[in-house]
Amino acid sequence: MAKLTYIKAITDGLDQVLQDDPKTLIFGEDVGKNGGVFRTTVGLQDKYGTDRVFDTPLAESGILGLSIGLALTGWRPIPEIQFMGFTMEAVDSIGGQMSRNRFRMSGDVSMPITIRTPFGGGTHTAELHGDSLENLFVGIPGLRVVTPANPYDAKGMVISAVENNDPVLFMENLKLYRSMKDEVPDGHYTVPLDKAKVAREGSDITIVAYSAEVNEALKVADKLEKENISVEVIDLRSLSPIDTETIFNSIDKTHKVVVAQEAQKMAGVGAQVASAVAEDDIMSLDAPIGRVSAPDSVFPFAMAENDWLPNADDIEAKVREILNY
Amino acid sequence: MLNFKCGLEVIYLCITSLALQERKVLSMAAKSKHVVDFENIKSTMSDPYKKPVQVIDETGKIVNQELFDRFSDDELVTLMEKMVWERALHEQTMNFSRQGRLGFYAPTLGEEASEMGIAHAMKKQDYLFPAYRDLPQLIQHGATVKEGFLWSKGHYQCYDYVRRGVRAWIPQIIIGAQYVQCAGAALGIKKNDEKDTVAYVFTGDGGTSQGDFYEGINFASSFQAPAVFFVQNNGWAISVPRKTQTAAETLAQKGVASGVPGVQVDGMDILATYLVAKDARDFAAAGNGPALVETLTYRFGAHSSAGDDPSRYRTKEEEKPWFDRDPLIRLRKVLTDKKLWDQDKEDKLVAQYKDQFKQDMKDAEAAPKQKVSDFLKHTFEVPTPDVAAQIKEFEAKESK
Numbered sequence: 001m002a003k004l005t006y007i008k009a010i011t012d013g014l015d016q017v018l019q020d021d022p023k024t025l026i027f028g029e030d031v032g033k034n035g036g037v038f039r040t041t042v043g044l045q046d047k048y049g050t051d052r053v054f055d056t057p058l059a060e061s062g063i064l065g066l067s068i069g070l071a072l073t074g075w076r077p078i079p080e081i082q083f084m085g086f087t088m089e090a091v092d093s094i095g096g097q098m099s100r101n102r103f104r105m106s107g108d109v110s111m112p113i114t115i116r117t118p119f120g121g122g123t124h125t126a127e128l129h130g131d132s133l134e135n136l137f138v139g140i141p142g143l144r145v146v147t148p149a150n151p152y153d154a155k156g157m158v159i160s161a162v163e164n165n166d167p168v169l170f171m172e173n174l175k176l177y178r179s180m181k182d183e184v185p186d187g188h189y190t191v192p193l194d195k196a197k198v199a200r201e202g203s204d205i206t207i208v209a210y211s212a213e214v215n216e217a218l219k220v221a222d223k224l225e226k227e228n229i230s231v232e233v234i235d236l237r238s239l240s241p242i243d244t245e246t247i248f249n250s251i252d253k254t255h256k257v258v259v260a261q262e263a264q265k266m267a268g269v270g271a272q273v274a275s276a277v278a279e280d281d282i283m284s285l286d287a288p289i290g291r292v293s294a295p296d297s298v299f300p301f302a303m304a305e306n307d308w309l310p311n312a313d314d315i316e317a318k319v320r321e322i323l324n325y
Numbered sequence: 326m327l328n329f330k331c332g333l334e335v336i337y338l339c340i341t342s343l344a345l346q347e348r349k350v351l352s353m354a355a356k357s358k359h360v361v362d363f364e365n366i367k368s369t370m371s372d373p374y375k376k377p378v379q380v381i382d383e384t385g386k387i388v389n390q391e392l393f394d395r396f397s398d399d400e401l402v403t404l405m406e407k408m409v410w411e412r413a414l415h416e417q418t419m420n421f422s423r424q425g426r427l428g429f430y431a432p433t434l435g436e437e438a439s440e441m442g443i444a445h446a447m448k449k450q451d452y453l454f455p456a457y458r459d460l461p462q463l464i465q466h467g468a469t470v471k472e473g474f475l476w477s478k479g480h481y482q483c484y485d486y487v488r489r490g491v492r493a494w495i496p497q498i499i500i501g502a503q504y505v506q507c508a509g510a511a512l513g514i515k516k517n518d519e520k521d522t523v524a525y526v527f528t529g530d531g532g533t534s535q536g537d538f539y540e541g542i543n544f545a546s547s548f549q550a551p552a553v554f555f556v557q558n559n560g561w562a563i564s565v566p567r568k569t570q571t572a573a574e575t576l577a578q579k580g581v582a583s584g585v586p587g588v589q590v591d592g593m594d595i596l597a598t599y600l601v602a603k604d605a606r607d608f609a610a611a612g613n614g615p616a617l618v619e620t621l622t623y624r625f626g627a628h629s630s631a632g633d634d635p636s637r638y639r640t641k642e643e644e645k646p647w648f649d650r651d652p653l654i655r656l657r658k659v660l661t662d663k664k665l666w667d668q669d670k671e672d673k674l675v676a677q678y679k680d681q682f683k684q685d686m687k688d689a690e691a692a693p694k695q696k697v698s699d700f701l702k703h704t705f706e707v708p709t710p711d712v713a714a715q716i717k718e719f720e721a722k723e724s725k
Binding site (some may be wrong): 025051056057059061062064065066067070071072073074075092093096097102103104105106107108109110142144164165166194240241242243245246286314325 | 452480486487494495499504505506507508509510511512513514516517524536537540541543544547600601695699700702703704705706709711712
């Protein structure tokens with residue numbers, strides 16, 4: 001057990017799967033000698049060689065097309081797309097190809113591909129680096145979309161993603177990479193890919209969040225505790241599928257819910273959670289479903305990020321509104 | 326053996342030509358303010374690629390005796406039979422289409438030499454990445470005609486060949502996707518250390534405009550992986566002519582930017598197409614990296630069976646000379662002259678093939694009713710909770 005940052009926990013997980021399965025391959029832009037632009041794959045090429053960990057030409061569609069061909073010939077690819085905005089170049093490989101292949105082959109062909117990609121605002125990057133694009137991907141049948149909110153889950157979930165025989169879009173939060181540390185076990189362990197986690201127990205209201213917004217929600221819970229308001233925080237972890245059971249269990253107890261996300265409001269994850277609650281658990285609620293999200297503009301210019309991203313204050317305001325309904 | 330390394334020499338030629346330009350410029354410095362003669366580079370850059378390989382011309386004349394002599398009589402007859410088979414398949418599928426018994430189907434009339442010549446050079450262990458006009462090659466590689474029909478009609482059993490272990494992937498609809506996937510399979514072959522094995526992939530002239538076309542050939546080249554890239558240039562991407570796709574004079578030269586040697590071949594000459602495809606395959610299988618082949622062919626009819634009408638966008642004057650280049654005419658003449666072939670034999674073969682296709686269609690029509698619950702079961706290896714609930718829902722409906 002060691003205290004690791006979120007990024008180091010992912011490196012540890014990747015090291016583990018490279019060690020466990022000789023068919024795993026890590027490739028992408030700058031992942032080799034440079035160890036990735038964020039150093040997520042640092043040291044892995046030295047340890048496992050250039051056959052297992054290698055740089056590719058700079059082309060995202062090529063990288064994911066390559067992954068499909070490698071999977072068809074028996075390999076277990078772990079491609080990195082350097083920033084989530086760059087997945088736009090490779091949408092066919094994700095939505096038109098790898099996610100459909102099990103269906104096409106009546107279950108008999110697996111695409112065990114884990115696409116790792118960093119996302120998330122708050123680090124003042126250039127355009128199309130920090131966008132939360134999960135809303136585009138969660139509607140693709142056959143694709144799992146997951147994102148850890150802490151170092152322990154980051155390592156356990158990256159191992160689970162690689163070991164899973166279906167394509168997984170593994171979203172790594174840029175702001176969390178080095179901003180938090182956690183006790184992370186040595187060696188192999190897994191965290192389930194489709195189970196949400198109760199990040200903090202409470203009884204008065206439920207906040208459903210994922211990735212960096214989980215930490216914002218936890219700040220709100222800490223603050224309101226001083227006012228004797230008990231907030232339960234649920235970390236979705238998996239954005240597709242969504243673990244509605246854990247959400248409903250919480251709402252059955254608190255009868256109030258706020259859904260918080262960093263992505264824009266239109267369609268997507270928060271809308272899906274709200275719709276699931278409305279469809280199947282609305283009788284447990286005694287107030288409307290609250291939503292916190294970014295506004296429906298394009299992700300902002302870097303200097304304006306803090307004015308645009310939903311933060312703990314926004315969540316707190318919405319929680320108070322729902323509590324006082 | 327045709328020298329595929331010629332393609333690489335083109336890079337050298339271009340550099341040399343630039344060097345010569347520089348000298349010329351020095352001597353002409355007083356006359357021109359330009360440092361580089363782009364006009365000259367542009368007008369000569371396609372030259373090395375504009376020499377399509379040919380063995381028999383459209384009149385049936387053997388234009389390269391040395392290459393012709395490489396074929397035994399049996400092999401000549403086999404190649405003719407394959408083209409006759411493909412044409413019979415085309416004719417029968419068009420009948421089925423008119424009867425409403427097929428779905429989307431891409432006619433292959435006119436492209437028999439290109440498709441069968443290339444297919445004849447494939448080995449069983451090769452991976453095939455076809456596009457939607459490549460069902461004949463897919464069937465030659467191990468899929469059944471019934472599966473081809475089921476693909477057109479839209480039934481999950483169309484991909485049974487993959488389950489049987491045939492090394493072929495789906496007839497790709499997203500143009501270009503097969504190229505990047507082929508690069509991955511080629512790298513997989515290399516990493517698996519499989520000897521005498523390549524990944525084969527097809528696209529058309531329009532496909533060369535896709536970004537994935539370049540990414541595919543460039544990735545395979547960067548990794549020096551055993552991929553063989555085929556461009557069946559049939560002149561038309563639905564209604565858009567070849568010249569709109571690119572100002573480059575050939576599509577073969579599209580390889581040079583990624584270090585892939587390219588060559589043109591007369592795609593109406595099955596002997597030339599086979600020899601070039603075989604050399605390209607040998608080159609890649611020997612560990613030299615990928616090769617690119619452009620076959621010059623023509624889509625005699627419509628783009629698809631779904632209502633395309635070529636008279637909207639091309640003239641009879643354009644079509645006529647291509648119809649005269651019909652790949653069956655020239656080989657039929659050569660074989661008839663050698664007393665290896667006659668019309669009676671061909672008619673009997675066609676009748677026999679068509680009878681079989683009619684039976685294949687009946688078999689396809691007897692395929693079981695498809696169940697939505699099965700589609701849901703095949704969405705993930707382990708159904709997610711929502712999908713599991715939908716499986717129950719549809720199973721209940723289906724059991725009624």
